[in-house]
Amino acid sequence: MSEKKTALVISAHAADFVWRCGGAIALHAEMGYEVTVACLSFGERGESARLWKEGKSLQEVKDIRHAEAEAAAEALGVHELVTFDLGDYPLHLSQDDKMKLVDVIRKVQPRFMLSHSQYDPYNTDHMYTTQIALEARMIAQAWGHNPGEKVLGAPQLYLFEPHQTEQMGWKPDTFLDITPVWDKKRAAMEHMNGQVHLWDYYTRVAQQRANHFKRNSGGQSGGRDCKYAEGFQSIFPRTVDEL
Ligand SMILES: [Zn+2]
Numbered sequence: 001m002s003e004k005k006t007a008l009v010i011s012a013h014a015a016d017f018v019w020r021c022g023g024a025i026a027l028h029a030e031m032g033y034e035v036t037v038a039c040l041s042f043g044e045r046g047e048s049a050r051l052w053k054e055g056k057s058l059q060e061v062k063d064i065r066h067a068e069a070e071a072a073a074e075a076l077g078v079h080e081l082v083t084f085d086l087g088d089y090p091l092h093l094s095q096d097d098k099m100k101l102v103d104v105i106r107k108v109q110p111r112f113m114l115s116h117s118q119y120d121p122y123n124t125d126h127m128y129t130t131q132i133a134l135e136a137r138m139i140a141q142a143w144g145h146n147p148g149e150k151v152l153g154a155p156q157l158y159l160f161e162p163h164q165t166e167q168m169g170w171k172p173d174t175f176l177d178i179t180p181v182w183d184k185k186r187a188a189m190e191h192m193n194g195q196v197h198l199w200d201y202y203t204r205v206a207q208q209r210a211n212h213f214k215r216n217s218g219g220q221s222g223g224r225d226c227k228y229a230e231g232f233q234s235i236f237p238r239t240v241d242e243l
Pocket of ligand 1: 012013016043047123126
C-alpha cells in the first residue's frame with residue numbers, strides 16, 4: 001500500500017463524480033487523501049440537454065462541461081482531475097485508452113477506488129465504465145504488465161449510487177456520513193448548471209441515505225445523528241483482524 005493516502009474515482013461523464021461521491025471526495029480530501037478523479041468524457045452529448053436546447057455547439061458544450069467539472073472538483077478538494085475526452089453516448093475506449101487508464105491507476109496507487117453500478121440499462125456508458133475500471137484494475141495488478149513499474153495492490157472498488165437506484169441491482173453495504181462536508185458537495189453540485197434539476201434530487205438522496213446510516217449506526221458509529229450520507233456497494237470482500 002502506498003505511504004500516501006490516495007483514492008481514485010473513475011467517472012463516465014463530467015458530473016457523475018459530483019452527484020454520486022462528491023461527499024466521499026470532500027471528506028477524504030479533508031482527511032489528507034489525495035483524491036484523483038478520472039472523467040472518461042464530459043457527458044457532452046447525453047448529460048447536457050439544457051445546453052443543447054440553448055443552441056450551443058458540440059465544442060461549446062464540452063468546454064462548458066469541462067469548466068463546470070473543474071469548478072466542482074476545486075470545491076470538493078480534488079487533487080487532480082484527469083479528463084480523457086473520449087466522447088459519450090456511447091462511450092468507447094480503445095486498447096490504448098485502457099492502457100492510459102491503467103497508467104493513471106498505477107501512478108495514483110489508490111487505497112480505494114470508486115465507480116458506477118455494474119448494471120445500468122438507462123445508461124450503458126455507466127456500466128461500461130465499471131467494466132473498464134475492473135479490467136484496468138486487473139491489468140494494473142499484473143506483474144507482467146510493464147515490468148519494473150510498481151504494481152497495484154488490491155484496493156476496494158466501491159460502486160457509488162446510480163440514478164433510478166432500484167432498477168440497477170445496486171445494493172449498498174456501506175454508508176458514509178458526509179454531514180461535515182455537505183456544504184462542499186452542495187456547492188459542487190451548484191457548479192453543474194446544465195443539470196439544475198438534479199441539485200435537489202441528490203440532496204434528497206443524501207437525506208435518505210442519512211436515515212439508513214442512522215438506522216445501522218448503533219454499533220458501528222455510536223448511533224450518532226447524521227443529516228447527509230452516501231451509500232456504496234463494495235465489490236471485493238473486506239479483510240479484517242477483528243470483527
Ligand atoms: Zn453519467
